[in-house]
Amino acid sequence: MSLIVQKYGGTSVANIEKIENVARRVIHTKEAGNGVVVVLSAMAGETDKLIALAQSASSEPDEREYDALISTGEQVTITLLAMVLNRMGYRARSFLGFQVKVLTDQAFKKARILDVDTEAIKKELEKGTIVVVAGFQGVDGENNITTLGRGGSDTSAVALAAALRADVCDIYTDVDGVYTTDPNICPQARRLDRISYDEMLEMARTGAKVLQPRSVELAKKYDVPVYVKSSFSDEGGTLVTKEDKDMEKEVVSGVTYDRDQAKITVVHVPDKPGIAARLFTPLAEHNIVVDMIIQNASIEGFTDLTFTVSRKEAKEARVLIEAVATEIGAGKIEVDDNVAKVSIIGVGMVSHSGVAAKMFSALSREGINILMISTSEIKISCVIQAKYTELAVMVLHEVFGLSQKR
Amino acid sequence: MSLIVQKYGGTSVANIEKIENVARRVIHTKEAGNGVVVVLSAMAGETDKLIALAQSASSEPDEREYDALISTGEQVTITLLAMVLNRMGYRARSFLGFQVKVLTDQAFKKARILDVDTEAIKKELEKGTIVVVAGFQGVDGENNITTLGRGGSDTSAVALAAALRADVCDIYTDVDGVYTTDPNICPQARRLDRISYDEMLEMARTGAKVLQPRSVELAKKYDVPVYVKSSFSDEGGTLVTKEDKDMEKEVVSGVTYDRDQAKITVVHVPDKPGIAARLFTPLAEHNIVVDMIIQNASIEGFTDLTFTVSRKEAKEARVLIEAVATEIGAGKIEVDDNVAKVSIIGVGMVSHSGVAAKMFSALSREGINILMISTSEIKISCVIQAKYTELAVMVLHEVFGLSQKR
Numbered sequence: 001m002s003l004i005v006q007k008y009g010g011t012s013v014a015n016i017e018k019i020e021n022v023a024r025r026v027i028h029t030k031e032a033g034n035g036v037v038v039v040l041s042a043m044a045g046e047t048d049k050l051i052a053l054a055q056s057a058s059s060e061p062d063e064r065e066y067d068a069l070i071s072t073g074e075q076v077t078i079t080l081l082a083m084v085l086n087r088m089g090y091r092a093r094s095f096l097g098f099q100v101k102v103l104t105d106q107a108f109k110k111a112r113i114l115d116v117d118t119e120a121i122k123k124e125l126e127k128g129t130i131v132v133v134a135g136f137q138g139v140d141g142e143n144n145i146t147t148l149g150r151g152g153s154d155t156s157a158v159a160l161a162a163a164l165r166a167d168v169c170d171i172y173t174d175v176d177g178v179y180t181t182d183p184n185i186c187p188q189a190r191r192l193d194r195i196s197y198d199e200m201l202e203m204a205r206t207g208a209k210v211l212q213p214r215s216v217e218l219a220k221k222y223d224v225p226v227y228v229k230s231s232f233s234d235e236g237g238t239l240v241t242k243e244d245k246d247m248e249k250e251v252v253s254g255v256t257y258d259r260d261q262a263k264i265t266v267v268h269v270p271d272k273p274g275i276a277a278r279l280f281t282p283l284a285e286h287n288i289v290v291d292m293i294i295q296n297a298s299i300e301g302f303t304d305l306t307f308t309v310s311r312k313e314a315k316e317a318r319v320l321i322e323a324v325a326t327e328i329g330a331g332k333i334e335v336d337d338n339v340a341k342v343s344i345i346g347v348g349m350v351s352h353s354g355v356a357a358k359m360f361s362a363l364s365r366e367g368i369n370i371l372m373i374s375t376s377e378i379k380i381s382c383v384i385q386a387k388y389t390e391l392a393v394m395v396l397h398e399v400f401g402l403s404q405k406r
Numbered sequence: 407m408s409l410i411v412q413k414y415g416g417t418s419v420a421n422i423e424k425i426e427n428v429a430r431r432v433i434h435t436k437e438a439g440n441g442v443v444v445v446l447s448a449m450a451g452e453t454d455k456l457i458a459l460a461q462s463a464s465s466e467p468d469e470r471e472y473d474a475l476i477s478t479g480e481q482v483t484i485t486l487l488a489m490v491l492n493r494m495g496y497r498a499r500s501f502l503g504f505q506v507k508v509l510t511d512q513a514f515k516k517a518r519i520l521d522v523d524t525e526a527i528k529k530e531l532e533k534g535t536i537v538v539v540a541g542f543q544g545v546d547g548e549n550n551i552t553t554l555g556r557g558g559s560d561t562s563a564v565a566l567a568a569a570l571r572a573d574v575c576d577i578y579t580d581v582d583g584v585y586t587t588d589p590n591i592c593p594q595a596r597r598l599d600r601i602s603y604d605e606m607l608e609m610a611r612t613g614a615k616v617l618q619p620r621s622v623e624l625a626k627k628y629d630v631p632v633y634v635k636s637s638f639s640d641e642g643g644t645l646v647t648k649e650d651k652d653m654e655k656e657v658v659s660g661v662t663y664d665r666d667q668a669k670i671t672v673v674h675v676p677d678k679p680g681i682a683a684r685l686f687t688p689l690a691e692h693n694i695v696v697d698m699i700i701q702n703a704s705i706e707g708f709t710d711l712t713f714t715v716s717r718k719e720a721k722e723a724r725v726l727i728e729a730v731a732t733e734i735g736a737g738k739i740e741v742d743d744n745v746a747k748v749s750i751i752g753v754g755m756v757s758h759s760g761v762a763a764k765m766f767s768a769l770s771r772e773g774i775n776i777l778m779i780s781t782s783e784i785k786i787s788c789v790i791q792a793k794y795t796e797l798a799v800m801v802l803h804e805v806f807g808l809s810q811k812r
Contacts, residue, residue, distance in 0.1 A: 016462045050482075056422045057486045058493035065492070065500055069485035072478040076456075079475035080463045086471070087464035094471055098504055099549050143505050 002167040003035040003125070007135060007157035010044035011174045012231035013077045016084075022231065023084045025172075026130060030090065035125045037164065039135045039157040040081060042073025063108035067137075068145040071097070074134035074153070082132050092130040095121065097145065102138035102156065104146045111146035112214070113138060113155065116163035133160060151212030158215040162222035169219070169226045171211065176230035177238035178203070178210055180402040181255040185390045188403035191236055192253065196243040199253050199345050200226075202379040206343035207258035216240065243347060251355060252346035252400040257389050259340045261291070262314035263371060265306040266321060268331030271298040275328055279305065282320040288313045291341075292374040292383065306372060308383060311337050339371060340389040343381040344396055356380050362399040368392055408573040409441040409531070413541060413563035416450035417580045418637035419483045422490075428637065429490045431578075432536060436496065441531045443570065445541045445563040446487060448479025469514035473543075474551040477503070480540035480559070488538050498536040501527065503551065508544035508562065510552045517552035518620070519544060519561065522569035539566060557618030564621040568628035575625070575632045577617065582636035583644035584609070584616055586808040587661040591796045594809035597642055598659065602649040605659050605751050606632075608785040612749035613664035622646065649753060657761060658752035658806040663795050665746045667697070668720035669777060671712045672727060674737030677704040681734055685711065688726040694719045697747075698780040698789065712778060714789060717743050745777060746795040749787040750802055762786050768805040774798055 006026065013019050022038075030036050042050075050070045054061040061069075078094040085092035100120060104111035121131050135153025138146050148155050154171055161169035175183075176191065178200065183189040195203075197220035204213040210228060219226045219240060226240040269275060276295070283290055293307040309317045314337050322333055349355050359380055363370060368391065372383035384392055397403065412432065419425050428444075436442050448456075456476045460467040467475075484500040491498035506526060510517035527537050541559025544552050554561050560577055567575035581589075582597065584606065589595040601609075603626035610619040616634060625632045625646060632646040675681060682701070689696055699713040715723045720743050728739055755761050765786055769776060774797065778789035790798055803809065 016459075019463070053422075053482070053486065054489060057425070057489040060493075061489045062492040062498075065485040065488045068500055068502070069482060069489075072481050075478050075481075076459070076475060079471040080459065082471045083460060083463040083467045083475075086468040087466075092468075094474055096474070096551075145502075 001033055001035055003037070003164060004029055004168055004170060005037045005039065005157050005161040005164070005166045006170045006172060007039040007153055008041065008172045008231055009153065009174065010041040010046070012172055013040055013042075013081070014044040016080065019077065019081050019084055022081060023088055025231065026085065027088060027090060030130055037121065037125070037131045037133060037160055037166070038081065039133050039153055039160060040074060040077045041135050041153040043077055046073040046076070064144055067108045067147045071134070071137040071145050071147055074136055078132045078134045085130055085132070090130055091128060092132055093124055094132045094134070096134050097137035098139045098143060100133060102159070104138035104140055104148070106140040106144070106146065108144075108146055110149040111138060111140070113148070113159045113218075116159050118163050121160075121164065148214070149212070151209075151215070154212040154215035155218060158218045158222075158224055158226060161224045162218060166224070169224050171226060171228045172231035173210065173228065174230065174232070175210065176233055176236035177228050178208070178240070178254075180253065181393055181397050182208075182257070186255075186394050186397050188394075188397060190403055192238050194239045194241060195253060196347055197240060198243065198378055199347055200240045202343070202345040202376065203254050203256050206341065206345065206379065206381060207256040208254070211240070250346055251348035251352045252344045252402065254345050255342065255393050255396045255400070255402065256345065257340055257342045257393050259386060259389060260311050261308050261339050261341050261383065262311045262335060262337035263306060263308050263339045263383060264314065264317060264321065265304060265334040265336075266325055266330050267304050267334065268302050269305050270329055271301050271303045276305070278328060279321060279324050282324060283309070283317055286316065286320060288317050288320075292372050292381070294372050308339070308341070308372065338386045339383050340386040341381050341383050342389065342392045342396065343379055344400065345379045347378050349378050349380075358399060359396060362395050363392060366391055366395055407439055407441055409443070409570060410435055410574055410576060411443045411445065411563050411567040411570070411572045412576045412578060413445040413559055414447065414578045414637055415559065415580065416447040416452070418578055419446055419487070420450040422486065425483065425487050425490055428487060429494055431637065432491065433494060433496060436536055443527065443531070443537045443539060443566055443572070444487065445539050445559055445566060446480060446483045447541050447559040448483055452479040452482070470550055473514045473553045477540070477543040477551050477553055480542055484538045484540050491536055491538075496536055497534060498538055499530055500538045500540070502540050503543035504545045504549060506539060508565070510544035510546055510554070512546040512550070512552065514550075514552055516555040517544060517546070519554070519565045519624075522565050524569050527566075527570065554620070555618070557615075557621070560618040560621035561624060564624045564630055564632060567630045568624060572630070575630050577632060577634045578637035579616065579634060580636065580638070581616065582639055582642035583634050584614070584646070584660075586659065587799055587803050588614075588663070592661075592800050592803050594800075594803060596809055598644050600645045600647060601659060602753055603646060604649065604784055605753055606646045608749070608751040608782065609660050609662050612747065612751065612785065612787060613662040614660070617646070656752055657754035657758045658750045658808065660751045661748065661799050661802045661806070661808065662751065663746055663748045663799050665792060665795060666717050667714050667745050667747050667789065668717045668723075668741060668743035669712060669714050669745045669789060670720065670723060670727065671710060671740040671742075672731055672736050673710050673740065674708050675711050676735055677707050677709045682711070684734060685727060685730050688730060689715070689723055692722065692726060694723050694726075698778050698787070700778055714745070714747070714778065744792045745789050746792045747787050747789050748795065748798040748802065749785055750806065751785045753784050755784050755786070764805060765802060768801050769798055772797055772801055
């Protein structure tokens with residue numbers, strides 16, 4: 001008997017009819033002789049409604065209370081699915097984070113899973129029960145409810161699969177797999193049959209919405225095969241797994257983009273040790289994540305420093321940076337939130353030269369100016385003007401031959 | 407410093423504006439130098455919405471899942487109130503049943519509280535925190551979420567007050583106290599300043615909706631003074647407390663009615679030992695509560711047996727009774743769900759004679775036929791035709807002089 005963890009997203013459980021569809025899919029898996037653990041998100045739109053409710057109570061809601069409020073969305077879907085499964089004649093039981101229990105750190109709104117206690121679930125699986133677990137939530141060491149951030153249900157599913165040593169973790173979503181790029185802006189996008197953990201991780205981090213990056217980290221760490229599938233069709237699917245020989249042939253596997261970017265430049269910064277630390281410490285203290293950082297060559301003891309943050313945090317970042325800039329005698333601050341980041345990802349980059357040059361010249365041919373560049377072993381990202389996002393994606397998808405099945 | 411438990415019902419927390427009103431009232435109590443523990447119900451109408459959702463998943467929803475679903479209503483209100491209090495500058499923390507923890511038995515949908523762990527709450531109170539607890543919910547010994555039945559938040563509040571040895575338990579509701587009868591059908595109804603636990607218990611059991619009977623039982627057992635007040639006004643209020651000398655003067659303190667009644671008669675029952683047990687055991691096994699039971703004098707070895715159940719359980723009760731009736735050779739079953747129960751309650755009945763006679767003749771003068779009678783030391787109930795309910799209440803309220811302040 002195999003043990004299969006299945007995660008269904010918000011659109012798959014948006015109403016009772018859809019929950020019944022999920023139930024039939026779960027039963028199908030169960031009847032094929034498998035143990036099944038189901039992880040659910042809240043109904044599509046429900047979490048947003050709860051967030052709006054919290055905002056109506058306070059413009060800055062207490063984070064502990066916020067998490068306890070928005071975690072109710074999953075409590076609704078898991079109990080409804082368990083009821084439907086029971087009605088259809090199958091023993092099913094819902095589990096909340098505290099009932100499992102899914103232990104996290106105390107970082108409300110973006111908690112990380114520290115441990116998953118499998119005892120209660122295993123006991124139910126032994127009885128043949130279909131176990132239905134609330135995604136997105138856990139409890140800290142003091143039994144406070146925590147949530148894992150947007151897309152956190154993916155991470156719940158992978159963490160459960162890892163802890164239970166499940167054979168596979170199926171992520172059912174509204175697309176039928178991982179694509180070479182976003183099919184909404186590039187019709188030539190092609191579904192990948194397989195992708196390595198590392199590539200998937202870079203894709204998730206640079207803008208692909210299909211999986212939460214943390215879930216891919218966990219899948220890699222515990223070697224959990226993750227299968228991304230559509231909950232509305234039996235076709236397709238993408239297996240996220242260990243790198244193998246076939247994959248290494250791909251120079252570039254995907255193109256991603258992220259419009260949630262703002263570029264901040266501090267002009268005329270005295271080029272002295274410790275200055276960068278002074279500039280970025282206040283941002284870290286306010287939990288503002290800085291993505292790229294570029295420091296120009298120093299001219300006469302002064303330099304320009306440019307970095308990117310999430311667009312919605314640009315205003316706060318500017319205020320924090322301005323305070324320091326005055327202290328250290330730097331020049332003015334320039335904020336440009338009309339930028340986007342496009343990235344190409346591929347494990348083959350490691351062994352192929354000229355990939356970066358090919359990317360830059362492709363963009364250049366279209367007259368797209370590159371504002372910032374950042375690279376890793378398997379990724380090259382460029383910040384460009386936001387209006388060129390679609391064009392850049394199309395061009396890069398074309399130039400690296402991603403529409404052809406290889 | 408006094409410790410005050412305050413419970414607010416669904417109409418008092420129906421939206422953010424009303425929750426803000428509750429917050430102001432809580433802060434007022436806190437600023438007067440008291441420790442405050444707040445117990446909340448779900449937003450008015452919310453529990454009904456969740457019940458409808460459960461019904462859409464299954465006509466007979468699994469009870470464990472049902473409780474886990476409907477308990478989300480209180481999770482929403484307590485977190486919102488805690489956010490509002492925090493915004494207003496007061497340290498506040500919400501507690502769910504499992505976080506307190508409120509230990510109950512495993513009778514889903516109508517669980518009884520077995521124990522309240524006060525450690526976590528006391529720790530917060532010592533820090534000056536306003537503690538906000540979810541009413542209506544607890545957990546059983548296996549961490550399954552349970553609910554306490556309609557009006558269960560009253561019971562949560564009294565149980566917390568008892569466990570914390572609070573000085574008083576304020577029950578804020580949409581009426582400003584306990585009335586001699588329902589003011590909606592009898593404009594002469596008068597608010598009582600005080601009422602004894604025993605009288606309040608009989609009133610709650612015989613149809614008064616203002617408090618859940620179980621909450622009054624607990625208040626009596628642990629001697630918790632309960633103050634029923636309006637959350638929309640500072641006027642009025644009724645103190646439910648130990649019997650005192652003044653109260654004993656009242657022959658009748660209140661008139662109640664209950665329209666949720668059905669009368670079932672089993673005709674021509676062989677009058678042999680064990681027959682009643684055989685008839686009522688199946689009902690007990692199906693958790694159908696039998697209220698009154700009357701057995702007529704035996705004629706030639708046969709008798710008629712009449713009893714009342716809740717109207718919505720009459721159909722199921724009939725089916726169960728019919729099966730036994732056939733086995734024991736009884737005659738036909740008659741069900742009348744067009745009946746109601748009117749009751750008079752008063753601790754003074756014990757020492758006054760003629761109260762019952764006065765009740766019966768008052769009803770008789772109005773041509774109201776009495777179908778069944780049941781009495782306790784401080785209560786007399788009559789089952790009558792449903793259409794006479796209002797008339798009977800008005801007449802009894804008048805004949806026992808309840809509109810005059812004494």
